[in-house]
Amino acid sequence: MQPKPLPIRDRRNAKNAPGATEGALSENRDDPDDTLDEGAFARWFCAGARAAFSGPAFYVALSLMGVGGLARAAGFPIGAAMLSTLLVWAGPGQLLFFGAVAAKTAPPAIALAVSLSSVRLLPMCLSVLPMLRGRKTRLATLLAASHCIAVTVWAESLRRLPDLARPTRLPFFFGLATVCIVLTTLSTALGFWLTGSLPAPLGAGLMMLSPIYFLATTARSARSGADWLSMLFGAVLAPLTQSWIGGGLDLPALALIGGGGAWLVGYFARRSR
């Protein structure tokens, strides 16, 4: 049995209590004002980069290779394909953008579709940013961090950040995100060139890589019954909202019904304990 960690507020108070040990990071895990010297920052940045190279960066890079092909099919130059990964940094949004341009969709409809597909970035950022933020974290740092958050970085952050001391989270996060974004930008360019030269079965395998990866990492970061219930509700309700609501509004509806339902069940379960 692991000892149950103190709630965060209690740990903050414990630090200020007389006799609390000073110095060692492990004793100051949740002090938001703690800053790292440059050497420690570089070490934790590299630790994040290593975490990215251990798998996530390659999966997200492979899963977004198809975007390069779509960009080429839509008549975009290779620079725009790479820039879409750097700037949009959200696979479904990029697929929608290039797919819609190729289908000659009216520009306002393209913007609306991309925006609807990216609503999910809001709860993702809301769940990761509080883990990164200290009292002195600058607005520009938060904006840069929020730009790095897409499903891969989000899932890895939920899985790894809670176990890290708070001051080490930002450098770790930026190391992880930088490697993911740079490698994926290069793979988008590779996909631009590779289009059409891969045999069809391997192309199909490439398309399924990211869905399987995203599902598995979400399941791996699940910590409570409500997390598993959220996955179940998503799987069961998505086909229903898609056929009953559709039209780009089915994801917001799914989020409200499924996410709200899973949270309510968890809420009453916690209350009754």
Place this chain on the structure above:
Amino acid sequence: MSVFTGDPTLAPYLALIVLGFLPSEIWRVIAVFFARGIDEESEIFLFVRSVATVLLVGVVVKIVLIPSHELAIVPVWARVAGIAAAAVAFFAARRSVFAAILAGEAVIVWAAWHWGG
């Protein structure tokens, strides 16, 4: 109406920024201003976590049920079987992401090879 109006070298980049980058980035910027003052142990945080998880699974379901053309060569039962194989391997290998990918990919590529059009 084309997105490529105006200067032909700049138009694709302008279209990307106005129709791709900004509509997407707005949610991240909103999150930064909302994130101030949210306690990560609070109910709103747990609610938001549930919403994000449901949306992710929902997007995967959409990709599996309404695939783009590379994936559409695989019959729908094989796409679902690929996800099922990934789930079984994931739990059998003690929550291994790698095992899930290996099993799921094997089923999809094998099915595409045999039944792909």
